[in-house]
Amino acid sequence: EVVMTQSPATLSVSPGETATLSCRASQSVYTNLAWYQQRPGQAPRLLIYASSTRAPGIPARFSASGFGTDFTLTISSLQSDDSAVYFCQQYNYWPPRTFGQGTRVEIK
Amino acid sequence: VQLLQSGGGLEQPGGSLRLSCAASGFTFESHAMSWIRQAPGLGLEWVATTRGSGGRTSYADSVTGRFTISRDNSKNTLYLQMNSLIPEDTAVYYCAKDPLYDNSWYAVFDYWGQGTLVTVSS
Numbered sequence: 001e002v003v004m005t006q007s008p009a010t011l012s013v014s015p016g017e018t019a020t021l022s023c024r025a026s027q028s029v030y031t032n033l034a035w036y037q038q039r040p041g042q043a044p045r046l047l048i049y050a051s052s053t054r055a056p057g058i059p060a061r062f063s064a065s066g067f068g069t070d071f072t073l074t075i076s077s078l079q080s081d082d083s084a085v086y087f088c089q090q091y092n093y094w095p096p097r098t099f100g101q102g103t104r105v106e107i108k
Numbered sequence: 109v110q111l112l113q114s115g116g117g118l119e120q121p122g123g124s125l126r127l128s129c130a131a132s133g134f135t136f137e138s139h140a141m142s143w144i145r146q147a148p149g150l151g152l153e154w155v156a157t158t159r160g161s162g163g164r165t166s167y168a169d170s171v172t173g174r175f176t177i178s179r180d181n182s183k184n185t186l187y188l189q190m191n192s193l194i195p196e197d198t199a200v201y202y203c204a205k206d207p208l209y210d211n212s213w214y215a216v217f218d219y220w221g222q223g224t225l226v227t228v229s230s
Contacts, residue, residue, distance in 0.1 A: 044220055049209070098154070099152040
C-alpha cells in the first residue's frame with residue numbers, strides 16, 4: 001500500500017497571502033496524484049488531478065506540481081472560503097486508492 | 109451531476125445495512141463508481157469501486173468479505189451492502205464517481221454524494 005504523508009498538519013495564513021501544502025508518497029506514483037478540498041460539513045471537492053491539472057471550474061489560484069514522491073499544492077491570494085482541509089490522493093497503485101491525512105488551512 | 113444518497117443510520121455490531129446512491133446528469137454506465145468513508149474527525153478512506161460495466165470490483169482490505177458494492181445501470185443506482193458491521197465501520201459514507209477526461213479514465217473522484225452517517229454501536 002502506498003502511504004501518503006501531508007505536511008504541515010495545520011497552516012495559518014492571512015487573507016491575500018499564499019499557502020503551500022506538501023504531500024509525499026512512500027513510493028513513486030509518477031503524476032498519478034490528486035488534491036481535494038473539504039470545507040466543514042461538506043463533501044470533498046476535486047481540485048487537481050494528474051498532479052497539476054485543474055479540475056473543471058477550479059480557479060487558477062489553485063496550482064499544483066510534482067512528480068514521483070513529492071507534490072505541492074499552492075493556493076494564492078487566499079480568501080476566507082479557502083478555509084478547509086486539503087487531502088492528496090494517489091491512484092497509481094490501487095487498490096487501494098490512498099489519501100493523505102490532510103492539511104487544515106486556517107485563515108487568520 | 110447529482111449523487112443522492114440514502115440509507116445508513118444506527119446498527120448494532122454484527123448487523124447489516126444497505127446504502128444507495130441515485131445518480132443523474134451523466135451516463136452512469138460509462139463511469140466507475142466508488143464508496144469512500146470518513147470516520148468522525150478523521151481522514152478519508154477508500155472503501156470500494158465498481159467499474160462501469162462488466163462487474164469488476166475492488167475493495168479495501170478492511171471491508172473485504174463483509175461489504176459488497178454493486179450497481180444497477182438500468183436504475184442509475186449504486187449500492188453498498190454492509191454485513192457483519194463492527195464499531196470501526198462508524199463513519200460518514202460517500203458515494204463518488206470517477207471522471208472521464210478526454211475519454212481517459214482517471215481513478216479520482218470528481219463528484220461526491222452528500223454523505224450518510226453509519227453508526228455501529230450497541
